[in-house]
Amino acid sequence: MLTGPERRTTVLLTGFGPFPGVPVNASADLVRRAARKARVAFPNVRVAAAILPTEWERAPRLVARLHERHRPALALHFGVASGSKCIRLEAEARNFCRDSLDVAGASPCDPRLSADGPATRLSSIAVPRIAAALAAKGYPSSISEDAGGYLCNAVLYHSLAIAEARGGCRVGFVHIPSDLAEPPLGVEDVTAAALEIIRIALETIPVAV
Numbered sequence: 666m667l668t669g670p671e672r673r674t675t676v677l678l679t680g681f682g683p684f685p686g687v688p689v690n691a692s693a694d695l696v697r698r699a700a701r702k703a704r705v706a707f708p709n710v711r712v713a714a715a716i717l718p719t720e721w722e723r724a725p726r727l728v729a730r731l732h733e734r735h736r737p738a739l740a741l742h743f744g745v746a747s748g749s750k751c752i753r754l755e756a757e758a759r760n761f762c763r764d765s766l767d768v769a770g771a772s773p774c775d776p777r778l779s780a781d782g783p784a785t786r787l788s789s790i791a792v793p794r795i796a797a798a799l800a801a802k803g804y805p806s807s808i809s810e811d812a813g814g815y816l817c818n819a820v821l822y823h824s825l826a827i828a829e830a831r832g833g834c835r836v837g838f839v840h841i842p843s844d845l846a847e848p849p850l851g852v853e854d855v856t857a858a859a860l861e862i863i864r865i866a867l868e869t870i871p872v873a874v
Contacts, residue, residue: 674739674870675710675712675738676738676739676741676867677737677740678696678700678741678743679716679743680696680714680717680744681718681719681744682719683719683768684767684768684815684816685766685768687843690744691843692841693716696714696743698852699860700713702860703860706864707863707864713735717820720767720768720769721762721771723769724816724819725820728827736834739836739870741838741859743839744816744817744838746840750805750842750849750850752807752855752858753807753809754792754795754806754838754862755788755821755838756787756792757812758786758812758818759812760779760784760785760822761778762777762815764776765814782826786825786826788821788838789837790835798865799861799862804855804858812840821837821838824836835866835869835870839859
């Protein structure tokens with residue numbers, strides 16, 4: 666019988682590095698903080714964390730490598746939404762990318778993320794239930810049906826496609842405010858909210874003990 670790390674459910678957390686107009690990406694710090702706290706809060710779960718480059722070519726490739734390496738049961742991606750004052754839970758990703766420069770100065774080579782993929786892919790975490798739980802704890806949150814046309818949408822779309830192909834993985838995307846120095850949400854608030862999101866998502870996934 667397998668014991669220890671071989672039997673543990675894996676949670677993958679990702680944030681983003683800087684991109685034009687956002688020299689410091691709050692999602693990177695959040696993911697590092699949330700990963701440390703999640704390892705304590707969920708001792709039977711293996712937590713992997715990575716910061717994705719905000720690049721059209723490299724980010725999807727790294728997401729694919731992370732799925733292959735860690736075989737997560739839950740992949741939870743975080744990014745920032747400039748001007749937002751709440752936590753936004755993305756309900757879907759679109760097969761679309763806008764013509765915007767990434768941090769390397771490159772534009773997408775095609776307005777579609779996948780030539781033969783569906784127009785949308787739905788988040789596979791319990792978005793309404795999570796939103797209600799966050800609201801009950803006093804964390805301003807909303808459900809969004811538009812993850813944008815930039816790398817956040819692209820990563821969610823690709824991660825969902827990978828999870829669909831391999832099976833057994835729930836995928837979600839969470840936007841946080843780009844400035845956590847301004848109320849109503851601070852760093853500790855979004856970290857605690859991230860742990861709550863992980864907790865609820867894991868309730869639908871058998872965790873090996």
